[in-house]
Amino acid sequence: DIQMTQSPASLSPSVGDRVTITCQASHDINKFLNWYQQKPGKAPKLLIYDVSHLETGVPSRFSGGGSGTDFTFIINNLQPEDVATYYCQQYNDVPFTFGQGTRLEIK
Amino acid sequence: EVQLVESGGGLVQPGGSLRLSCAVSDFTFDTYAMSWVRQAPGKGLEWVSTISISGSTTYYADSVKGRFTISRDNSKNTLFLQMSNLRADDTAVYYCARDREQYLMRGGPCLYWGQGTLVDVSS
Secondary structure, three states: OOOEEEEOOEEOOOOOOOEEEEEEEOOOOOOOEEEEEEOOOOOOEEEEEOOOEEOOOOOOOEEEEEEOOEEEEEEOOOOHHHOEEEEEEEOOOOOOOEOOOEEEOOO | OOEEEEEOOEEEOOOOOEEEEEEEEOOOHHHOOEEEEEEOOOOOEEEEEEEOOOOOOEEEOOOOOOOEEEEEEOOOOEEEEEEOOOOHHHOEEEEEEEEOOOOOOOOOOEEEEOOOEEEEEOO
């Protein structure tokens, strides 16, 4: 199975900050990497698919990059509504594993 | 508006069985792979299972293989998850989710999600 190691587990930036979350795969997953946002009590929301493709309607302050085994998720100009937990997920190979999640709170 | 509505969750004793359903609307159900993803209380997301468009191919997490069966009824626009020999660590909110793109062979990014249904395995 492909393991997804996501870091940090939590962070507390300020409004307007740039936030970076990383996700490392235990094997090469090509481009098959997604990022989801989950707010408390809600279903996950797809933000980015295939490493860097922004889902329709998602603000452009969200972005993703990387290749192979190392990936990054960035939020520029952090907004209060970005408070959530963020997950990476690979779908290169079954099982389609998620990272452990990054809980983001506003300082 | 695309909708996915799960049902069938509840309290069940260890070793028991439960069948979850996910009724969908406003999209062509038989052109999308579908998945189940679960989340234990206070924990992260865990992919459970994915089924192909026709239902002929299924994929499972090791943690549920041999105990859970995913299926679909394309004539009724409904996805199912039959769960048996349930354990305490199966306690979670179960989400059904639809692929972002049509005709993917084995599933991809999940764009649409249901609201989830809680399965509580406890004596």
